[in-house]
Amino acid sequence: MDNQQYFMGYRRPDGKVGVRNHVLILPTITCATQAAQQVTQLVHGTVSFIHQHGCTQVGVDYDQTFRTYVGVGLNPNVYGVIVLGLGCETHQARSVAEEIAKSGKPVETVSIQENGGTLQTIANAAKIAAKMVQDASAIMREPCHVSELIVGTECGGSDACSGLSANPAVGYVSDLLVKAGGTAILAETTELIGAEHLLANRAVDDRTVERVYEKIKQAEGRALMMGIDIRTGNPTPGNIAGGLSSLEEKSLGAATKSGTSPLQELIDYAETPTKKGLVWMDTPGQDIEQLTGMVAGGAQVVLFTTGRGTPTGSPIAPVIKISTNTPMFNSMRENMDLNAGTIIEGRETVQSVGQSIFEEIKSVSSGKLTKSEILKQNDFGIWRIGPTF
Known part of the structure; x- marks a missing residue:
């Protein structure tokens, strides 16, 4: 047994594997x-x-x-x-x-x-x-292969370092997981506007290509219905302060979380992937709502990159927080699990940090608590797509 590809998880009656109980x-x-x-x-x-x-x-x-x-x-x-x-x-x-x-x-x-x-x-x-x-x-952990993991990925409070350090490192992890037979979820449709063509080019079939452009058009349409051109309405003030100049710049950085693997399918919010590999879930960019959607889709672990800093967590899935820059990591150590700012400083590579994140996934999946779990950051929010009557 290749121990490098295994973690200790809980086997469920339907055959799926949990990392918490x-x-x-x-x-x-x-x-x-x-x-x-x-x-x-x-x-x-x-x-x-x-x-x-x-x-x-x-x-x-x-x-x-x-x-x-x-x-x-x-x-x-x-x-x-x-x-x-x-x-x-x-x-x-x-x-x-x-x-x-x-x-x-x-x-x-x-x-x-x-x-x-x-x-x-x-x-x-x-x-x-x-x-x-x-x-x-009374349920005991047992060895489980990483191919049984669904790992959600998201970025919140992005900065100019996000697309250069933590996000590419997560993309490297995504590729490692896919190569091992697992599933990686890319989300945040609104934060892929301007980079959709890059993902469409990696789609495995025409239907997935169609859905990529369809979902991007829907996201822009929802904003236009409220009189806002989302391409000029983003980034948020925090993103601007962090050095991002436009939504396209932010999207190009966010898209690197997907790595280089083929895009297998594009699923709706809170749906379970039907295929292994890289999957895009249609979610809003709002951190809590997209996190809830991925967890409802079966993600047992979530990788969350941030440049500005956020304490976000989930009551169901451990959320591994990855800092894009060292100053923020040092100022918010109680919330951050890993630091990818070493890439910016030239002390580590995207690949070495990615490998560290992959090892952290296995440790957390085997029982190691994340900072958000320790601090009981049990955030939950559902994406509402209709009015209340």
């Missing part, structure tokens, strides 16, 4: 998020999140939120799920639970209205969670 308290409606938080405070080993979704949503917006709930519950890092609902919401807890249960993992539902209020709901959910956590603790 969470019991998820999944609130399907914003009204249930506080009760879910109370359960996590009572029961060690549980995770949850705050959000503002789950009711008065219709059509494709309803479908996307539902897909995200289910995808988060199906993520291999989750051992079991308690779906916590109010009772009268649009996104019914039982419907979400039924879809998650198809994976074979333990799933229970609890309703605030059926339990006669918040306090009894918390008590009942906590009892179920305590048993589920104990059962989860």
Whole structure:
């Protein structure tokens, strides 16, 4: 066995592999998020999140939120799920639970209205969670090949160094992972505007080429509907302060996270890749929403590069934060896991830093905690594509 290509993970009933062993308290409606938080405070080993979704949503917006709930519950890092609902919401807890249960993992539902209020709901959910956590603790890690990993990639708070250091290093990792048989997700459609032709040229078929230009056109169209030409509306003030002059410059740097591998497919937000290799997920550029989408699509680990600095993390997947420059790394050591600023300084190469990131993925996948996990940075947000009714 080539130990360089293995990590220690948790094998799930559906054959997938997790790098964490969470019991998820999944609130399907914003009204249930506080009760879910109370359960996590009572029961060690549980995770949850705050959000503002789950009711008065219709059509494709309803479908996307539902897909995200289910995808988060199906993520291999989750051992079991308690779906916590109010009772009268649009996104019914039982419907979400039924879809998650198809994976074979333990799933229970609890309703605030059926339990006669918040306090009894918390008590009942906590009892179920305590048993589920104990059962989860009996599951042992086992050797798993890196080909079973889906690694999400994103950049937030970019600067002039992003496209020269951390992003190319992540691209090198993406190629290593693809070569090993794994899957890398490229996201942030709005931050690929101006670089779409480079990815289209690497698409494996005509349909993927069509979807590349289709999704870019849709992203620009959404901005135009609000009277904004996104090509002049970006970068954000922080990006400008960091030395980026235009959206195209930012996009060319962001695209380097994809490496050089062929683009296998372009999937919708929170969808699970159907192919191995490099996959583009259509997400917004907003850090939390795109992170949630990739996790709902099955990403067990996320690589997050930043030049300006951000504490962003996920309740489900460990997020490895990679600094693009050394001054920021030194000033935000409590949030940063790795420093790619050594590339700018000439002390390391893209390849050597990329290899270090690849090794970090295996360490984190085997149980090493990231800075965002240690600081309980459990960020969660769903990309809404419709109005609230």
